[in-house]
Amino acid sequence: MxxxxxxxxxxxxxxxxxxxxxxxxxxxxxxxxxxxxxxxxxxxxxxxxxxxxxxxxxxxxxxxxxxxxxxxxxxxxxxxxxxxxxxxxxxxxxxxxxxxxxxxxxxxxxxxxxxxxxxxxxxxxxxxxxxxxxxxxxxxxxxxxxxxxxxxxxxxxxxxxxxxxxxxxxxxxxxxxxxxxxxxxxxxxxxxxxVGKDKGFNPVFSVDYPATRRPIRWLVNEPDFRVVMFHDATLPISDMFQLGLFDETTFAVVSFSWVVNEKRIRDLQTFFGDAAEKIGASNVFKNQVILIMNSQEEYEMAKAALPECNIAHVNNTCFLDFDLFKVDAEIEKKYDAVYNAKPLAFKRHHLTSEVDSKVFITYDVNEANEGLTALVDINEFFPTLVERNISSKKVMEVASSAYVGLSLSEVEGACYASTEYLLCGLPVVSTPSQGGRDAFYDEYNSLICAPDPNEVARSVAELKQRLLNGEITSEQIRENCIKRINFFRYSFIDALKICIRKAGINTPDERVESLVMNAIKNNNKLINSRNFWTSRVERG
Structure with a gap:
């Protein structure tokens, strides 16, 4: 908020x-x-x-x-x-x-x-x-x-x-x-x-896929410019255009929760090409819409396919409130590893089977029980403790009771849990992945190992020993993570500044930076300022 x-x-x-x-x-x-x-x-x-x-x-x-x-x-x-x-x-x-x-x-x-x-x-x-x-x-x-x-x-x-x-x-x-x-x-x-005809406020509502209707959320809503942000949705931008909500001071940002693959790129090409031309909004979509990509690979692929669009490499986890996740030296280390993940097949909990001391943080799910999202009984992998549906504060406390964080999926999007580990000062054992979580990894804070239970256990033991030996410190891991978060935040702000300047809006760069940073602050994952899985936008 x-x-x-x-x-x-x-x-x-x-x-x-x-x-x-x-x-x-x-x-x-x-x-x-x-x-x-x-x-x-x-x-x-x-x-x-x-x-x-x-x-x-x-x-x-x-x-x-x-x-x-x-x-x-x-x-x-x-x-x-x-x-x-x-x-x-x-x-x-x-x-x-x-x-x-x-x-x-x-x-x-x-x-x-x-x-x-x-x-x-x-x-x-x-x-x-x-x-x-x-x-x-x-x-x-x-x-x-x-x-x-x-x-x-x-x-x-x-x-x-x-x-x-x-x-x-x-x-x-x-x-x-x-x-x-x-x-x-x-x-x-x-x-x-x-409703008054003014760009400062509109009677606009978003409808998400469970058909929940709520007032649209604005990342920035000021007299001189405003920014609306959609997560995993582009069609609502067409709705906004047709409702007359896009003037030269309005900008839309689209973020993605899952890996942006070649099919997704083709869908975006269709949207920004044929669909945009049909409703006469091609210039709006090229000049006033920003796509943010979680990984460098996705950024390069999107930029090659959509050269006229505004695209930035901004990993979604930069919108975490890093004050929620901290290093707490007072919490006793009880477990070798922690895995914060839903009990779904693509999270590959079975790769933890050789880690003797581990805590699972997990959640109730409503995904389809099939394929990648098939439900898994995580108790089969003998966790020392399972914590379910806990608060962010409790996540920090439980994660801090482990030496190492685990991220074991092969494909997903930006992984909030992985960055939360780093903010809590935990090094991370990860398998090779697509989706962008490795944008936060380096030789100091992580090991990338083969998707094999023995390799995962060996890597956990190695990072634990590095911590105990003082080769790496929790404080330095967190500090480096915050630097990376700020790098992505300012990449986002820079992309927005470029659009604002192109639109001829006389807003100082410092004002843009201040408004965006204030929107991010104390607004974990932009829950209160981003529109999630929106199916359409409509007037009141």
């Missing part, structure tokens, strides 16, 4: 409470809209209430104005927010329908509403529960008049006749993306969101 995201999450956790009538999901969406316009968001809220402090805090680096017609609420909320009085003359729920435009126009828009160009407007007042309440006819009408194409407008209680009629007439339009956010509180309550 980035520092900014964590800050907003903390604010909502602190200031959202049961007296606030807007639902928590609705609050999160509004918060995203506000932060999408930050810093400097101009936020207008019709209605002072228990949520006033929440909006003020979420828009901490912008300007927030709350307008309220009820004197008591003005006084009570003035200590929490910038509240100014407003009046709604001669208007009630009863006389709001049918819509009378002449009646609307005879009421001048208050000057206080015209003092800013509003980025986000929330219409949550005046009350409209009974026929004698003022209702929201004027506030919705005024919101439509003082908004620009870039303005997000939220109309609460959209299920009620006045709100729906006026919002449909003055807010909804074929020129804007609008959708309804539901909240259940004994009955279905709706909020209408008219």
């Amino acid at each position: 980035t520092n900014s995201t964590k800050k907003i999450t903390d604010i909502i956790s602190r200031y959202y409470h049961e007296k606030i009538q807007i639902g928590s999901d609705q609050v999160n969406i509004i918060a995203n809209a506000i932060r999408g316009r930050a810093p400097g968001c101009n936020l207008l809220v019709f209605g002072a209430g228990y949520d006033s402090a929440l909006w003020e805090k979420i828009n901490y680096d912008g300007y927030t104005l709350v307008v309220e017609h009820h004197p008591e609420w003005c006084r009570n909320m003035a200590q929490f927010a910038n509240v100014k009085p407003i009046s709604y003359p001669e208007i009630s729920v009863k006389n709001s329908l049918p819509i009378n435009i002449d009646n609307m126009e005879k009421h001048d828009i208050p000057n206080v509403l015209k003092e800013k160009s509003w980025d986000v407007i929330i219409v949550d007042s005046p009350p409209g529960y009974t026929d004698t309440d003022p209702g929201r006819s004027l506030s919705i009408y005024w919101a439509s008049k003082i908004s620009g194409p870039h303005t997000h407008i939220f109309v609460d209680d959209y299920e009620r006749p006045v709100e729906k009629c006026y919002a449909d007439t003055f807010v909804r339009s074929d020129d804007f993306c609008c959708f309804e956010i539901a909240r259940w509180s004994g009955r279905k309550m709706l909020m209408l969101w008219r």
Whole structure:
């Protein structure tokens, strides 16, 4: 989680409470809209209430104005927010329908509403529960008049006749993306969101292959440029183009979990060639999409096959939070080796059979029980201990109780477990492999041995002895690994800088570096900033 995201999450956790009538999901969406316009968001809220402090805090680096017609609420909320009085003359729920435009126009828009160009407007007042309440006819009408194409407008209680009629007439339009956010509180309550046409934020959702739908994650989402990152997916980039989400300030990054072989390269050629031409996006895909490859071999193959594309050698494990995995000299060494791997055939646990003292870290799986992903009973190889489904902190502790880490698959992608071993100060015994984990190996920190149980056991014994003799140290292994992680991180940043400069965006290199590094920090594997196994992208 980035520092900014964590800050907003903390604010909502602190200031959202049961007296606030807007639902928590609705609050999160509004918060995203506000932060999408930050810093400097101009936020207008019709209605002072228990949520006033929440909006003020979420828009901490912008300007927030709350307008309220009820004197008591003005006084009570003035200590929490910038509240100014407003009046709604001669208007009630009863006389709001049918819509009378002449009646609307005879009421001048208050000057206080015209003092800013509003980025986000929330219409949550005046009350409209009974026929004698003022209702929201004027506030919705005024919101439509003082908004620009870039303005997000939220109309609460959209299920009620006045709100729906006026919002449909003055807010909804074929020129804007609008959708309804539901909240259940004994009955279905709706909020209408008219999405502002601004590149800072969009109502975009990703759908992954288990059909889970969630707001799209942005690696960087700033007014001057933004970066979206997809893991093992290129088709969503086509979706984004067709939804109008690619302007000159938008960049997409594609990373891969498995080895990029010749077939995958052919698929990419098709995507960047025929498919791109068919939807008229060839220049976008060539100029604003970056492919990152886990191994040098994959990089060279992709570069030869796709010479006009932006391709960088960036091993995925550089997105590990290396503060989670450390050398802990206080933990007693109990095992000769540790193997952190799912109980699947391609992980080749049988190669550990001659290692007498070993601990397995493993996980529940939902891969197809066939071929490379066939389920294996790892207890058949007599581990000293099996730890299942443990936290990252526990992984560090268990790994640190062993002398050597094992990586024994023949083919996969970047191997997070292997780099985690190195960050914990463990040398690694690996078999020859495809996929990129060897990008972190050298003569100091590893041995590459034949895929034979005896050779694995011999190599474990050799690296253990080197540690005991002081020929290698855990601290140096970790330090060298961090240098390699930073090398890949800066390779990624350099590739992005090139694209930004080509696009003519006047953003200093230091700003690009700072934004990307902050996104990576405390965001292990970019879980909160990367879209995994996305099948499609769609509007709200």
